[in-house]
Amino acid sequence: xxxxxxxxxxxxxxxxxxxxxxxxxxxxxxxxxxxxxxxxxxxxxxxxxxxxxxxxxxxxxxxxxxxxxxxxxxxxxxxxxxxxxxxxxxxxxxxxxxxxxxxxxxxxxxxxxxxxxxxxxxxxxxxxxxxxxxxxxxxxxxxxxxxxxxxxxxxxxxxxxxxxxxxxxxxxxxxxxxxxxxxxxxxxxxxxxxxxxxxxxxxxxxxxxxxxxxxxxxxxxxxxxxxxxxxxxxxxxxxxxxxxxxxxxxxxxxxxxxxxxxxxxxxxxxxxxxxxxxxxxxxxxxxxxx
Amino acid sequence: xxxxxxxxxxxxxxxxxxxxxxxxxxxxxxxxxxxxxxxxxxxxxxxxxxxxxxxxxxxxxxxxxxxxxxxxxxxxxxxxxxxxxxxxxxxxxxxxxxxxxxxxxxxxxxxxxxxxxxxxxxxxxxxxxxxxxxxxxxxxxxxxxxxxxxxxxxxxxxxxxxxxxxxxxxxxxxxxxxxxxxxxxxxxxxxxxxxxxxxxxxxxxxxxxxxxxxxxxxxxxxxxxxxxxxxxxxxxxxxxxxxxxxxxxxxxxxxxx
Numbered sequence: 001x002x003x004x005x006x007x008x009x010x011x012x013x014x015x016x017x018x019x020x021x022x023x024x025x026x027x028x029x030x031x032x033x034x035x036x037x038x039x040x041x042x043x044x045x046x047x048x049x050x051x052x053x054x055x056x057x058x059x060x061x062x063x064x065x066x067x068x069x070x071x072x073x074x075x076x077x078x079x080x081x082x083x084x085x086x087x088x089x090x091x092x093x094x095x096x097x098x099x100x101x102x103x104x105x106x107x108x109x110x111x112x113x114x115x116x117x118x119x120x121x122x123x124x125x126x127x128x129x130x131x132x133x134x135x136x137x138x139x140x141x142x143x144x145x146x147x148x149x150x151x152x153x154x155x156x157x158x159x160x161x162x163x164x165x166x167x168x169x170x171x172x173x174x175x176x177x178x179x180x181x182x183x184x185x186x187x188x189x190x191x192x193x194x195x196x197x198x199x200x201x202x203x204x205x206x207x208x209x210x211x212x213x214x215x216x217x218x219x220x221x222x223x224x225x226x227x228x229x230x231x232x233x234x235x236x237x238x239x240x241x242x243x244x245x246x247x248x249x250x251x252x253x254x255x256x257x258x259x260x261x262x263x264x265x266x267x268x269x270x271x272x273x274x275x276x277x278x279x280x281x282x283x284x285x286x287x288x289x290x
Numbered sequence: 291x292x293x294x295x296x297x298x299x300x301x302x303x304x305x306x307x308x309x310x311x312x313x314x315x316x317x318x319x320x321x322x323x324x325x326x327x328x329x330x331x332x333x334x335x336x337x338x339x340x341x342x343x344x345x346x347x348x349x350x351x352x353x354x355x356x357x358x359x360x361x362x363x364x365x366x367x368x369x370x371x372x373x374x375x376x377x378x379x380x381x382x383x384x385x386x387x388x389x390x391x392x393x394x395x396x397x398x399x400x401x402x403x404x405x406x407x408x409x410x411x412x413x414x415x416x417x418x419x420x421x422x423x424x425x426x427x428x429x430x431x432x433x434x435x436x437x438x439x440x441x442x443x444x445x446x447x448x449x450x451x452x453x454x455x456x457x458x459x460x461x462x463x464x465x466x467x468x469x470x471x472x473x474x475x476x477x478x479x480x481x482x483x484x485x486x487x488x489x490x491x492x493x494x495x496x497x498x499x500x501x502x503x504x505x506x507x508x509x510x511x512x513x514x515x516x517x518x519x520x521x522x523x524x525x526x527x528x529x530x531x532x533x534x535x536x537x538x539x540x541x542x543x544x545x546x547x
Contacts, residue, residue: 014412201408205469206398206427209390
C-alpha cells in the first residue's frame with residue numbers, strides 16, 4: 001500500500017509533462033463544469049424569484065366590512081396553496097399608485113380627484129404558481145370580492161417559460177458534465193498510454209494485477225485532487241469580485257450563496273478525484289485484461 | 291527426441307547467487323507441450339499439433355522462418371495467449387488452467403529476453419533489474435545483494451548506475467538478461483536476443499546464455515542466427531507453418547542430409 005503510494009508519486013513526477021497536462025485539462029474542465037453549475041444555480045434562484053412574483057390580487061367591495069375581510073383573510077391563510085396574504089387598504093393603494101407614477105416620471109393626475117377611486121385589495125402569494133386557478137376559484141364567489149385580476153394566463157405563461165429554462169439549464173449542465181467526463185478520462189488515458197511499456201514490462205516480470213493497477217489509480221486520484229484544489233483556488237480568487245458584480249447586477253434577487261459554495265466544493269472534489277480514479281482504472285484495465 | 295546431457299550445474303555458483311529452489315534435476319521436464327494447436331480469432335492457424343518436451347537444464351534453439359509460429363509458441367508459454375487445443379505444462383502446471391491471479395506467479399518462473407530489450411528508460415541498470423524482484427514483493431534488504439550478484443554475473447557492475455540509453459546494445463541486452471535471471475527462473479526464454487546486435491556482440495550474449503545454462507537454468511532461444519545455431523550444435527527445434535518439422539540434438543540451423 002505504502003509502496004504503491006510511493007510509486008504513484010514517482011510515476012507522477014517521472015512523467016511530469018504528461019501528468020501536468022492531465023492536471024491542467026482537469027482544471028479547465030472542472031472550471032467549465034463549475035461555471036455552468038454556478039450559472040444554473042443563479043438561473044434557478046432567478047426563476048424561483050420570478051415565480052414568487054405570481055400572485056392573485058382580489059379587489060374588495062367598497063361596502064365589505066372589516067369583519068368580512070378578516071374572516072376572508074383567515075380562510076385564505078388556512079388554504080395549503082397560500083403562502084401569505086397581504087391586505088392593501090384604499091389609502092395604501094393610492095399611495096402606491098402615486099409612488100409608481102412618480103417613479104416613472106409621469107404627472108400625478110390623482111391630485112385632481114376629490115375622492116380616492118381605488119379599491120382595497122388582498123394580495124395572495126402562492127406556494128406554487130400552478131395553483132392560481134384553485135385560489136381564484138375559492139375567492140370568486142365570495143360576496144365581499146368585487147373582482148379578481150385574471151392572471152391565470154400570465155401564470156401559465158410564466159410557468160411554461162420557467163420550466164423550459166429549468167429543463168434547458170439542466171440539459172446544458174448534463175451535456176457539459178458528460179463532455180468534461182470524456183475529456184478528463186481521455187487525458188488520463190493518454191497519460192497511462194505513455195507508460196504502456198512500463199506496464200508491459202511489469203506484466204512480463206510477473207507483477208500481479210493489483211501491483212500494476214494501484215499506483216496508476218493513486219496517481220489518477222492525485223491528478224484529480226490536485227486539479228480540484230487548483231480549480232477551487234481559481235474560483236476562490238475570482239469569487240469576491242464576481243459576487244460583488246453579481247450582487248450589483250441582481251440587486252433585487254435574494255440569492256443564497258452559502259450552500260452554493262459547499263455544493264461547489266463537493267462537486268469539484270467529487271468530480272475531480274472520482275474521474276481521476278475512474279479514468280486510470282479503465283485505462284489500466286485495457287492492459288490487464290488479456 | 292532426447293536432450294543433450296545437461297552440463298553439471300555449478301553448485302557453488304548457484305549458492306553464491308543466493309538461489310534457493312531445489313537443485314536443478316537434469317531430465318525432469320520443465321516444459322511440456324502436448325498436441326498444442328493455436329488458431330487466432332481471424333482464423334489463422336499459428337500452431338498445429340505441436341509436441342515438445344524440454345527437460346530441466348536443456349538448451350534449445352527454436353528456429354524457422356518468420357511466421358512459422360515461434361512468437362506464438364512463446365506467447366503461449368508466458369500465457370499472453372491461450373492455446374485453442376492441447377496442453378502447455380510449465381513446471382508441472384497446466385498454464386491454460388491458471389486463474390487470473392496465478393498467472394503472474396507462473397510468469398515469475400520464467401525469465402524472458404527480447405530483441406528490443408524492453409528496459410525501462412527512466413530507471414538505472416540496477417533499478418531495472420531490481421524491478422523484477424520488487425514486483426514479487428521481495429524485501430528491500432534481500433533485493434540489493436541479489437541484484438548486485440546477477441549484475442556482476444553479466445559483467446555490468448561498473449555500469450549499474452547508468453540508464454539504458456547510456457549503454458551499448460550489448461550492455462542493454464545483458465541488463466535484460468540480468469533482469470530475467472534475478473528472480474531465479476526455471477526457464478529462460480530468449481526471443482531473438484541477438485536480432486539487434488552485431489555478430490561479435492551476439493557471440494558475447496550467446497556465451498552469457500551458455501554460461502547461465504551451465505548454472506542449471508533451462509534456456510530456450512528463438513533465433514534466425516544460422517551461424518550461431520550451426521556452430522554450437524545444441525538441440526534444434528525447427529518450426530514451419532506451425533508444425534515442428536525437425537527436432538534434433540546437435541543440429542544445425544538448416545537441415546543436413
